[in-house]
Amino acid sequence: MKKIVLWLMSTLTVVVLLFGYHTSTSSSSASAESSAVTSVDGGTSTPDGTGTGSSSGSSSASGSSTVTGDPAATRWGPVQVELTVANGTITDVQVVEYPTENRKDQQINARALPVLVQETLDAQSADVDMVSGATVTSEGYLESLQSALDQAGLS
Amino acid sequence: MTATVRRVEQLMGMPVSLAVRGPAGLPAVDAAWAAVVAELREVDRVFSRYRADSVVSRLGRGELALADCPPEVAEVLALGARAEEESGGAFRVHRPGPDGILRLDADGVVKGWAVQRAARHLAALAGSGTCLSAGGDMVCTTADPAAPPWRIGIEDPHDPRRVLAVVPVTDGAVATSGTAHRGEHLVDARTGRPPSGVASVTVIADDLGRADVDATAAYAHGPDAAAWLSTRPGRTGLVVWADGSTTTVG
Numbered sequence: 009m010k011k012i013v014l015w016l017m018s019t020l021t022v023v024v025l026l027f028g029y030h031t032s033t034s035s036s037s038a039s040a041e042s043s044a045v046t047s048v049d050g051g052t053s054t055p056d057g058t059g060t061g062s063s064s065g066s067s068s069a070s071g072s073s074t075v076t077g078d079p080a081a082t083r084w085g086p087v088q089v090e091l092t093v094a095n096g097t098i099t100d101v102q103v104v105e106y107p108t109e110n111r112k113d114q115q116i117n118a119r120a121l122p123v124l125v126q127e128t129l130d131a132q133s134a135d136v137d138m139v140s141g142a143t144v145t146s147e148g149y150l151e152s153l154q155s156a157l158d159q160a161g162l163s
Numbered sequence: 164m165t166a167t168v169r170r171v172e173q174l175m176g177m178p179v180s181l182a183v184r185g186p187a188g189l190p191a192v193d194a195a196w197a198a199v200v201a202e203l204r205e206v207d208r209v210f211s212r213y214r215a216d217s218v219v220s221r222l223g224r225g226e227l228a229l230a231d232c233p234p235e236v237a238e239v240l241a242l243g244a245r246a247e248e249e250s251g252g253a254f255r256v257h258r259p260g261p262d263g264i265l266r267l268d269a270d271g272v273v274k275g276w277a278v279q280r281a282a283r284h285l286a287a288l289a290g291s292g293t294c295l296s297a298g299g300d301m302v303c304t305t306a307d308p309a310a311p312p313w314r315i316g317i318e319d320p321h322d323p324r325r326v327l328a329v330v331p332v333t334d335g336a337v338a339t340s341g342t343a344h345r346g347e348h349l350v351d352a353r354t355g356r357p358p359s360g361v362a363s364v365t366v367i368a369d370d371l372g373r374a375d376v377d378a379t380a381a382y383a384h385g386p387d388a389a390a391w392l393s394t395r396p397g398r399t400g401l402v403v404w405a406d407g408s409t410t411t412v413g
Contacts, residue, residue, distance in 0.1 A: 137167070137182055137294060137313045137314050137315065138180070138182060138294050138296050138299075138301055138313065138315050138316070139299060139315070139316045139317075139318050139326065140296075140299050140300065140301065140315055140316065140317050140318065140330075140337045140338070140339040140365055141299050141317060141318030141320065141339040141341065141363060141365070
């Protein structure tokens with residue numbers, strides 16, 4: 009039988025997607041405040057009012073492009089993911105649309121979605137291939153992420 | 164290193180994702196993935212508690228006898244009975260509903276069993292490593308002895324933006340039970356109440372069916388989670404306590 013080793017690490021990374029969910033550490037929220045996603049908070053936005061509403065990509069002169077996945081229907085409402093890709097590498101992942109039907113659901117999603125963003129970015133750097141523990145609230149994220157990945161030609 | 168190919172589909176009420184790395188071409192990956200998806204859809208048709216027309220729903224209402232069900236139903240119920248016995252009753256597949264009447268709830272057995280079984284279709288991807296995850300419980304294989312192991316992050320139940328630990332898995336299964344995202348749906352069957360003192364239990368084993376049942380049973384033991392898990396042969400695990408401290412088992 010293959011030996012399985014368990015490593016304990018203090019913390020791998022903190023991801024910048026916060027959705028208005030604030031941590032107690034200022035170091036992580038500093039980068040979050042520069043994120044466009046932090047404008048989506050407090051349950052004031054509507055499910056269709058925050059996204060680009062487009063599943064087409066856009067390119068800039070710097071060679072990076074942005075692709076937006078198709079909105080995925082979940083039991084909590086629509087979820088839509090946007091990727092920024094530079095030279096074939098994912099450089100940023102944003103959730104442009106997420107369920108806001110009630111505060112409890114929003115809180116659940118705010119805490120569940122970023123770990124999968126972390127998984128996406130970490131997979132790029134081969135830090136973590138999969139995360140054990142994430143469950144059903146990630147469904148729309150994954151569906152939308154997959155369509156964005158497909159459009160970006162990365163999968 | 165070869166790029167990792169990923170596929171995701173919503174199945175059995177949860178995201179199921181596949182990662183493949185190695186020489187397998189995209190048509191082979193998609194064919195194997197299609198077989199996995201088809202099998203898990205069939206499992207849902209048989210075992211879903213959320214479908215009134217599923218086999219287990221009809222069994223629960225007395226419309227079907229066990230002998231009339233597909234053989235998989237008896238197989239899963241036998242796994243559930245064994246898990247009940249080995250967990251000292253902390254894990255049960257028959258639990259009282261709000262009206263006090265016992266209901267069949269084999270979800271705690273079905274997922275691990277089904278994903279482990281469906282993963283056999285990935286053996287067709289000879290030479291490639293695979294990782295098949297259903298809602299965060301996964302089966303990993305590595306075909307090339309020189310390939311690095313899969314790196315599985317264990318989510319911090321108190322802050323899902325963080326990973327508490329990384330488990331390198333060459334060939335094996337990882338399952339985590341806890342209440343991080345789904346509310347307190349897990350109870351200690353002996354008391355009918357959510358267990359106290361424990362936030363999540365991750366178990367690494369050879370087989371996902373065993374890993375999943377043991378993670379759920381250990382979690383149900385509450386403050387005794389690590390002590391119970393240490394009695395299980397061949398298991399490695401991580402218990403995260405309610406106060407944020409951790410215990411490694413195995």
